[in-house]
Amino acid sequence: MNKEHLVIFDTTLRDGEQSPGASMTREEKVRIALMLEKMRVDVIEAGFAIASEGDFEAVKAVAAAVKDSTVCSLSRAMEADIRRAAEALQPAASGRIHTFIATSPIHMKYKLQMQPDQVVEQAVKAVRLARNLMDDVEFSCEDAGRSEIDFLCRIVEAAIAAGARTINIPDTVGYAIPELYAEQIRQLIERVPNSDQAIFSVHCHNDLGLAVANSLAAVQAGARQVECTINGLGERAGNAALEEIVMAVRTRPDVFSVETRIEPVHIVPTSRLVSTVTGFPVQPNKAIVGKNAFAHESGIHQDGVLKHRETYEIMKAQDVGWHTNAIVLGKHSGRNAFRTRLQELGISFATEQELNNAFILFKQLADKKHEIYDEDLQALVTDTRAAAAAEHVQLVAMEVQSKTGETPLAQVVLNVEGQEQNAQAEGSGPVDAVYKAIESVISSGASLELYSVNAITSGTDSQGEVTVRLARGGRIVNGLGADTDIVIASAKAYINALNALQTSVERTHPQGTGI
Ligand SMILES: CC(=O)SCCNC(=O)CCNC(=O)[C@H](O)C(C)(C)COP(=O)(O)OP(=O)(O)OC[C@H]1O[C@@H](n2cnc3c(N)ncnc32)[C@H](O)[C@@H]1OP(=O)(O)O
Ligand SMILES: CC(C)C(=O)C(=O)O
Ligand SMILES: [Mg+2]
Secondary structure, eight states: OOOEEOEEEEOTTTTGGGSTTOOOOHHHHHHHHHHHHHTTOSEEEEEOTTSOHHHHHHHHHHHHHOSSSEEEEEEESSHHHHHHHHHHTTTOSSEEEEEEEEOSHHIIIIIIOOOHHHHHHHHHHHHHHHHHHOSOEEEEEETGGGSOHHHHHHHHHHHHHHTOSEEEEEETTSOOOHHHHHHHHHHHHHHSTTGGGSEEEEEEBOTTSOHHHHHHHHHHTTOOEEEEBGGGOOSTTOBOBHHHHHHHHHHOTTTOSEEOOOOGGGHHHHHHHHHHHHOOOOOTTOTTTSTTTTEEOSHHHHHHHHHOGGGTOSSOGGGGTOSOOEEOBSTTOOHHHHHHHHHHTTOOOSSHHHHHHHHHHHHHHHHHOSOBOHHHHHHHHHHHHHHHSOOSEEEEEEEEEOOTTSOOEEEEEEEETTEEEEEEEEOSSHHHHHHHHHHHHHOOOOEEEEEEEEESSSSTTOOEEEEEEEEETTEEEEEEEEESSHHHHHHHHHHHHHHHHHHHHHHHSTTOOOO
């Protein structure tokens, strides 16, 4: 099937900038415009030239910098606005004046305070003037979503006759519903006698969360330009998101008879740039550009994706500019994802039992921590292996009381060579109390040469990793322990070192001397 071209009109720099707090400098607008050009956006609306001296300069700078996309400026249906837009667009290789006037009864009566006939007259005058200054003119019926269809037909016909090449039917206040909006576009194209002389465009706002759905329904009804913004930035709840429109059309060629010229690999970098410049973070679950858009945490999905990516992905992360998709390990993960990640880290298990033991520890840790990082896995494997090694001493349970103004007290239950033993001791701090309690049972005679604690990853839910070095009779051993509770990590590390000390004794004196 021969696909028709869908014009992608990006208004991040104009409607996007109308988001409270999203103002951009001239330099920032140029940087974003160059990314949009690289992405092969057809039209870049760079600003509203009459709004301020700064916006005039910004439109001018974008017009001078961009070569491959058409650069556009907004203007009211007023002579001064249109002349200012034309002046700012002077340097453009391809420029467009976008002029608009409201057509809904509520806007005409209360805001413009004009009669419908006057609105038509002013629209026609505006389009004519713009066409005298520039070939490419777009006319918008502001608040078309709440305008009467007969009046819309009348003003659209007049605007096309006056020279508008693109007719935009905005749902300015996000009031439209897909089926009804599509019907509005269909009727306009059918009923306006000269509709074949213009491209019909849509510009949808997201007040009811329907901006993309409305835009796509309109495309199905014959619209051939969509106005949209990166990350859905825009007035109030925003505009239709460019990345969602482009990827919907691209992912469902069976549904849409149009195609864009967008190179989607630039989508994520552009999204990041817009987010950085405006300071508006992208929500993690945002389609296409959110951090979680290609991330899988649940075991069943991870297993599916590892076996055949398309089981849970309708797009490829790399196609829209992500480095890769992501298998995130957490409490919903399963063995397949766990084993695969460890293999990627170069860690394999000799037996399925060893893997299962590590997996049990992993689930326990995941219950305490939101996300498990590679460093957590490495520490966990070290723990599993230490546990698997001949263990003379094991920590069964421990409790530490530590209060301001009171001496810390530790109670430990140890399993020594198969026998449970209880001990308690006070110490200068909770770790000191635990170590004294352990020593009251073991009497290792070793001296503590080093004690250090590190957060394995960032965040207060991170695991603490403790390293302990013990020396006895010329032998020095290290012990490692990790836990989200650093006192427990300290006990694990100490016991790990005691066991290492014993193992090294066994190696040198097979009969052993005991710990
Ligand atoms: C749906 C949209 O996104 S529309 C674009 C919205 N964007 C902006 O408004 C950003 C830039 N705007 C501005 O900088 C200023 O509003 C300016 C420079 C355009 C105008 O500033 P001011 O002259 O001080 O007018 P103000 O903003 O207070 O009021 C708007 C005036 O324009 C009139 N007007 C509004 N839309 C149009 C239009 N499309 N065509 C002609 N006149 C219009 C209003 O009726 C009002 O006229 P009045 O002053 O005679 O009552
Ligand atoms: C100026 C027009 C196109 C607009 O932004 C709107 O109606 O939302
Ligand atoms: Mg708008």
